[in-house]
Amino acid sequence: MSASANNVADTPLDVAAIKADFPLLSRQVNGQQIVYLDSAATSQKPRQVLNALNSYYEEINANVHRGAYQIAEQATSATEEARAHLQRFINAPSDNEIVFTKNATEAINLVAYSWGRTNLNEGDSVLITALEHHANIVPWQQLATERGVEIRWLPITDDGCLDMVDLEQMLDGVSLFAFSAASNVLGTLTPVRHLADAAHAAGALCLVDASQAVPHLLTDVTEWDCDFMAFTGHKMCGPTGIGVLWGRAELLDAMPPFLGGGEMILNVTREGFIPNELPWKFEAGTPPIAEIIGLGSAVSYLESIGMDAVRAHEVALTDYALCTLKERHGDDLIIHGPAATGDRGGVLSICYRDVHPHDLSQVLDQRGICVRAGHHCAKPLMKVLGVGATARASLYIYNDKTDVDLLSDALAEAGEFFSHQPA
Numbered sequence: 213m214s215a216s217a218n219n220v221a222d223t224p225l226d227v228a229a230i231k232a233d234f235p236l237l238s239r240q241v242n243g244q245q246i247v248y249l250d251s252a253a254t255s256q257k258p259r260q261v262l263n264a265l266n267s268y269y270e271e272i273n274a275n276v277h278r279g280a281y282q283i284a285e286q287a288t289s290a291t292e293e294a295r296a297h298l299q300r301f302i303n304a305p306s307d308n309e310i311v312f313t314k315n316a317t318e319a320i321n322l323v324a325y326s327w328g329r330t331n332l333n334e335g336d337s338v339l340i341t342a343l344e345h346h347a348n349i350v351p352w353q354q355l356a357t358e359r360g361v362e363i364r365w366l367p368i369t370d371d372g373c374l375d376m377v378d379l380e381q382m383l384d385g386v387s388l389f390a391f392s393a394a395s396n397v398l399g400t401l402t403p404v405r406h407l408a409d410a411a412h413a414a415g416a417l418c419l420v421d422a423s424q425a426v427p428h429l430l431t432d433v434t435e436w437d438c439d440f441m442a443f444t445g446h447k448m449c450g451p452t453g454i455g456v457l458w459g460r461a462e463l464l465d466a467m468p469p470f471l472g473g474g475e476m477i478l479n480v481t482r483e484g485f486i487p488n489e490l491p492w493k494f495e496a497g498t499p500p501i502a503e504i505i506g507l508g509s510a511v512s513y514l515e516s517i518g519m520d521a522v523r524a525h526e527v528a529l530t531d532y533a534l535c536t537l538k539e540r541h542g543d544d545l546i547i548h549g550p551a552a553t554g555d556r557g558g559v560l561s562i563c564y565r566d567v568h569p570h571d572l573s574q575v576l577d578q579r580g581i582c583v584r585a586g587h588h589c590a591k592p593l594m595k596v597l598g599v600g601a602t603a604r605a606s607l608y609i610y611n612d613k614t615d616v617d618l619l620s621d622a623l624a625e626a627g628e629f630f631s632h633q634p635a
């Protein structure tokens with residue numbers, strides 16, 4: 213760890229002002245002021261995003277790309293402006309490459325169904341890693357069952373980083389390397405550009421699951437040089453029900469539509485259909501209009517803080533949390549994942565003595581502290597870690613040192629409480 217608990221860099225964010233933007237954070241639970249430490253599952257939403265959702269419904273609620281009347285045109289413009297905004301936010305070459313999906317899971321499934329079923333057959337291989345969320349495992353397993361595609365697993369080191377010693381060998385003959393940019397269990401940040409370069413050198417494409425990265429750090433698909441990237445709106449201050457698939461235009465162009473219906477066609481006759489242009493070819497049916505506009509507003513909100521400041525805050529607070537929790541709880545506490553904050557985000561997967569994570573989270577809940585207990589949709593990773601579950605505290609822009617201190621106090625209380633329980 214790079215700093216002692218008493219010597220931690222101050223965060224660049226005015227957390228009190230940010231907290232005031234999030235109405236839910238002013239409420240109490242179980243008679244206590246809420247301490248929300250579950251942003252890796254979903255972030256809270258600022259008033260600015262809630263207002264954007266409301267304004268859509270109150271002022272311009274109409275279907276998009278269809279009506280020739282004013283509010284329909286306004287709804288269409290707002291939707292397409294949000295798309296262009298997302299394009300700039302991740303530095304994609306064109307807004308045609310921004311495909312709106314329901315969430316990151318659907319974005320990855322889109323690639324597995326459309327690109328995967330067009331390009332992969334028996335004897336082909338996909339490389340994934342031991343860090344993956346089920347969303348970046350199961351779609352490939354479905355393909356493996358259906359097509360006889362081989363799935364290879366890149367292992368991790370003892371401190372939760374990718375073990376890249378055999379990367380070149382493991383990529384040999386692989387068609388796609390699908391990996392996360394940041395682990396939702398260990399917080400591990402992966403070297404995306406290096407992995408993309410290795411995939412390309414082996415003749416493979418790469419897909420980045422950036423669900424835990426886009427909300428927390430400056431994301432640049434051009435700099436990363438990846439081929440597909442998936443992320444989800446609700447973890448980045450946006451609404452639920454909206455995610456993004458970004459893909460290189462030439463790849464998306466060559467892929468067949470995923471779902472069929474309205475919006476995704478240029479023409480339909482009794483004999484067949486002609487698919488629409490990008491990106492609408494992949495957006496069958498009425499899109500989640502309010503959610504798209506809400507996601508655009510979430511991007512504006514994050515930009516107003518600045519993604520460099522978001523990351524700097526997270527590094528400082530994670531440093532503080534790693535130091536202060538270890539100093540106070542010593543060997544009673546295991547925090548899985550990389551020790552150095554440069555290698556990780558603010559996701560702290562905790563095992564406390566032999567207290568079951570579900571019991572721990574219930575005791576914390578009595579103190580108003582929200583953490584997640586379970587396998588975090590990463591069961592193969594849990595197996596590697598040798599645990600069935602962890603309690604996961606995850607930090608975001610509205611958390612501060614006081615939240616970490618309250619967590620630390622509540623852990624001590626939980627330890628005290630369970631030490632008096634019969635075995």
Ligand SMILES: Cc1ncc(COP(=O)(O)O)c(C=O)c1O
Pocket residue numbers: 252253315316317318345347348392394395396421423424444445455589
């Ligand atoms: C790394 C990672 N990938 C994918 C997902 C799936 O996100 P969603 O459920 O919004 O599709 C999550 C959600 O926890 C995640 O943490």
